[in-house]
Amino acid sequence: MKKMSDNTQSKKQNREKKILVRVEQVKKHFPVMRGMIWQKQVGAVKAVDNVSFDISQGETLGVVGESGCGKSTTGRVILQLQRASSGRIFFEDIDLTELDDKELIKIRPRMQMIFQDSYDSLNPRHSVGHIIAEPMVIQGVMSISQMRGRVMELLELVGLNPNHFSRFPHEFSGGQRQRINIARALALNPDFIVCDEPISALDVSIQAQTVNLFEHLQKQLGLTYMFISHDLSMVQHISDRVAVMYLGKVMELADRDDLFSDPLHPYTQSLISAVPTPDPKQERNRRRVMLEGEVPSPANPPRGCVFSTRCPLAGDLCGKIPEYREVQARHFVACHLADGKGGSKIMNGE
């Protein structure tokens, strides 16, 4: 309960802050083709389907969901690494979907991405200095000597030895390589960074170091993050607001503490209940919502509510697509049963 007071405070602050990224009804459908020469489209994988949300300046939006729910695609579509099939994406007031490639290059320095696999995303034949300087070379903003100074400054910022700029990626450990990735993303002083599962491949003790670094950099440089992860407890730790995705749709979006203390969507409830707590006594006495089965294929999603095939509360109503709406203040849910009065609770009295 002691969290409540500063929670409401941060809510107020958030409202005053300006919105940096706004996503409006974005869809990304990948066509499924059949035929060798005369190809014809036989269906579509709806990786992202009608997703809308916004991210305020300086906040961290956590995006959670199981594999294949479209969380990474959403991140890539926002940065225009893949073009959206439809919908609009605003960065401040610029509609990114209308820009052509040349115009995009001009705005790219302000938004960067950190990838999950720190080894695959670093060129093994380039030295660390080369890797970190590459964004600056592409943008052509600095002289060589300025760049060297900037690279050393960045290495120091992310907690690496500045004299290691001539080393190669394989000489670093996983955690250190992720720091190199972070340094490269910071090279052009971005405002917005999409972190796509940046810590999933790291060991527990290194995860904590990296997350602390993310938080430190955010404070120091005023960054805005979209933090994509499947690790709910880490997302809860780092995020201000959290979006829960399932089969390409946002199921629930709310302030962090609201979402975790009062999850409205049945999927969010079961997801939270599936996360094990590192406490044996609690674990033994815990009541779980056990979901049956696995995530259906996004090429052939269920009709109506996409979660209806696994939902313990599914009824006749769920044959229709639920509207994504604000049930409580700043708490968006896509569920017919969510009425803000406990109608969508799987387990009452907890």
Place this chain on the structure above:
Amino acid sequence: MILEVKNLVLRFYTFDGVIHALNGVSFDLEAGETLAIVGESGSGKTVAMMSLLNLLPVPPAKIEQGEAIFYDDKGQVDLLRTTKQERCRIRGGRIGYIFQDALSALNPVMTVGRQISESLTEHLGMTYAEAYKRTIELLKHVGIPGAKQRYKNYPHQFSGGMRQRVMIAIAIACNPKIVIADEPTTALDVTVQAQIVDLTRQLQKELSIAVIWITHDLGVVAGIADRVLVMYAGSPVEISPVDDLYENPRHPYTKGLLAALPRMDQSVRKLVSIEGAPPDLLEPPRHCQFAWRCSLVSERCWQEIPLPVETGPRHFVSCFADP
């Protein structure tokens, strides 16, 4: 007691030098209990288990010393010194193994049903018809719907969670004494992970199998283990009953690991991280392997290798700072 591993030392002889993968690992396992082995990547948890079943290629691997006594119905066997015949009898028959990556562990060109019944005909001498019947039972038992149709399917036709269920069916097919589960849920989503953990727990109770559960997830450990062995850089640092370990961790590394976890039931402002990274295993251990990263390090830690000391009932810690 069903398994007793004493002072297991294992090295890999590679072109880069000698990798000191295991430096004196000792533990025991009671019948029917679950022992969780926790550690970061490279801490030797998988290597230790694979060496017990002779699954490591020799060379480069070489077991330098130690013994692993397996108390079977037919008397005791030292798993590290088995004949080929004994090895084949024990592997899959008396000790089952669930691998992390089910897709690469299963044979892609053989039906799932055949892969399960193979161990039945091989170990229990069943006829094909008997094995078929038993396989259908097993598939039902591990919660695979439509067992008769699924018998004829190939591994790629299964989802990740279902594949892991098939792995479990193979592991328990011959009523083994011990099942070694090597990070069986790491590649799965949380909701499916909960299903698999639940299934394992239920099967273990029904069949009274001892389970060695290798993982790096301290959350899963809390739900499934009776005792926990924490490994660091090839050495066991702490072994303890699960409640005691979470309430009263004694080794600085265990304490660090627990503090580094974000918890959903409490909000913490800043995660406590263990600075630095695990040591290079090419160096032979001459002192406590955790000394570089330890906050309680003293002169003695740089000179000797700490031996396990019993600090509570069945709670052993290898640290000079604690006792």
